[in-house]
Amino acid sequence: MKCSPRAAWLPLAALCVALPASADPCAGASPFSDVAPGDSFCSDATWAKNANITVGCTIGVFCPSDPVTRAQMVLFLRRMAEATFPAAILTESSAAPSGDLDTTGVAACTTANVPAPGLNEHASHVVAVVSLLGGATGADVQVAVSRSANGGGFVPASTVNPILSVPAGQWVNGSVMAPAVPMLVGSTYRWRIDLARAAGSATTGELAGMRCQLKVFRSMEPVPPS
Numbered sequence: 001m002k003c004s005p006r007a008a009w010l011p012l013a014a015l016c017v018a019l020p021a022s023a024d025p026c027a028g029a030s031p032f033s034d035v036a037p038g039d040s041f042c043s044d045a046t047w048a049k050n051a052n053i054t055v056g057c058t059i060g061v062f063c064p065s066d067p068v069t070r071a072q073m074v075l076f077l078r079r080m081a082e083a084t085f086p087a088a089i090l091t092e093s094s095a096a097p098s099g100d101l102d103t104t105g106v107a108a109c110t111t112a113n114v115p116a117p118g119l120n121e122h123a124s125h126v127v128a129v130v131s132l133l134g135g136a137t138g139a140d141v142q143v144a145v146s147r148s149a150n151g152g153g154f155v156p157a158s159t160v161n162p163i164l165s166v167p168a169g170q171w172v173n174g175s176v177m178a179p180a181v182p183m184l185v186g187s188t189y190r191w192r193i194d195l196a197r198a199a200g201s202a203t204t205g206e207l208a209g210m211r212c213q214l215k216v217f218r219s220m221e222p223v224p225p226s
Contacts, residue, residue: 101205109212110192135206
C-alpha cells in the first residue's frame with residue numbers, strides 16, 4: 001500500500017491506494033553509457049529517462065557525479081510534476097440557464113473534445129463544481145456529470161448525484177465527482193454538467209444564474225522500460 005500525491009480536496013481515504021508492482025526499469029541494461037546495471041541508482045536514472053525527466057548531460061550519458069544548477073533543478077521538477085501528478089483540463093462557464101428545471105433541465109459547462117492520453121496515461125477522475133443562484137421560487141437541484149465518447153450521445157458518468165437546495169435569490173455551491181473510466185487511445189471524450197429538478201421537490205426548479213467548472217484529471221501509469 002502506497003500513499004499517492006493527489007489534490008488537497010480528495011478524501012483522506014482516497015490518498016492511499018494500492019499501486020501495481022512494477023518491474024525494475026533498469027532490467028539488466030542501462031540507457032546511459034556511464035551507468036552500470038549494477039549501480040544502485042540505475043533504476044532511478046532509467047525511470048527518469050523513460051518519464052522524460054532527463055535525457056542525461058548529453059545524449060546517452062548521465063554524468064552521475066556532476067552538480068545540478070538551479071536552472072536544471074526547476075526543469076527536472078517541472079518535468080517530474082508533468083510525469084507523475086494529475087493534469088487538469090478545465091472548462092468554465094458563467095451562462096445563466098434558460099427556463100426552469102421543471103420544463104427544460106439544464107446541460108451546461110461542456111468541455112471541448114479531450115483527446116485520449118498517450119502511452120502510460122489513463123483517465124483518473126472528473127470533478128464538477130457549480131454555483132447556482134435561486135430564482136423567484138428557488139430550486140432543489142440534482143447535479144450530475146455525463147460523458148460522451150467520439151462525438152456520441154452523453155451518458156451518465158457520476159454514480160452519486162447530490163441535491164442542492166437553492167433558496168430564492170441566494171447562491172449555493174456544490175460539487176460532484178465522476179469515478180475513473182478507461183480512455184482508449186485514438187478516441188476523444190467530452191464531459192458536461194447536467195442539472196435537473198430533484199424528484200418530489202415542491203419547487204418549480206427556477207434558477208436565475210449559474211457558474212460552473214469541470215476539471216478532467218489525468219495521471220500517469222508506471223513508466224515501462226524503453
